[in-house]
Amino acid sequence: MNSSNKSGRPRDPSVTRSIEKATLKVLGNDGYQALSILHIAKLSGVSSTAIYRRFPTKEHLVIHVVGKLYKSFSLKETGAFREDLIHAISTICAAAKNPVIHKTMPALLSALGEHSEIGTALMDAVILPRREFACGLIEHAIERGELSPDTNPVMLIDMLAGYVFYRTWTLHRPVGPEEVVDLVDFALRGSQST
Numbered sequence: 001m002n003s004s005n006k007s008g009r010p011r012d013p014s015v016t017r018s019i020e021k022a023t024l025k026v027l028g029n030d031g032y033q034a035l036s037i038l039h040i041a042k043l044s045g046v047s048s049t050a051i052y053r054r055f056p057t058k059e060h061l062v063i064h065v066v067g068k069l070y071k072s073f074s075l076k077e078t079g080a081f082r083e084d085l086i087h088a089i090s091t092i093c094a095a096a097k098n099p100v101i102h103k104t105m106p107a108l109l110s111a112l113g114e115h116s117e118i119g120t121a122l123m124d125a126v127i128l129p130r131r132e133f134a135c136g137l138i139e140h141a142i143e144r145g146e147l148s149p150d151t152n153p154v155m156l157i158d159m160l161a162g163y164v165f166y167r168t169w170t171l172h173r174p175v176g177p178e179e180v181v182d183l184v185d186f187a188l189r190g191s192q193s194t
Contacts, residue, residue: 032107067125081141
């Protein structure tokens with residue numbers, strides 16, 4: 001997500017960390033709408049030029065920070081498909097409860113349709129890595145005979161993640177741990193191998 005350093009001296013990682021820290025603070029306290037490059041520059045103690053060298057827009061900066069946050073919610077594959085899928089969906093729920101992600105994601109999701117470059121960056125940094133991982137879980141379960149061969153991994157994971165997104169950002173009713181189990185079990189009933 002960082003702009004590449006095509007020429008000149010290398011970027012100072014401590015400056016990037018200061019920018020990220022200030023961005024997290026503003027997003028967590030005040031939300032996406034309150035964030036501006038000038039505000040981040042003042043809070044981080046760096047120039048707005050230093051920020052723009054790393055991130056061409058406010059949206060790129062926010063996607064970078066949110067992408068790093070999402071990476072902190074680890075995914076795992078143990079071979080116990082149901083439990084791995086419950087864990088994958090639970091990480092989406094846990095991430096959605098993070099104050100920065102919770103306050104920021106609606107604005108970023110709205111950018112998906114409005115700005116193709118921003119939408120692509122959001123998909124690449126946040127959505128696709130988790131989706132691909134979860135699809136891999138499903139594909140491996142199909143290979144082991146745990147799911148029907150005609151199971152569509154993309155459709156199944158999109159249904160599960162879509163439910164979490166809808167409940168969290170449309171209904172403002174986060175999905176709890178017991179409901180994740182019920183959701184996964186409900187979705188798998190129609191996909192299990194007979």
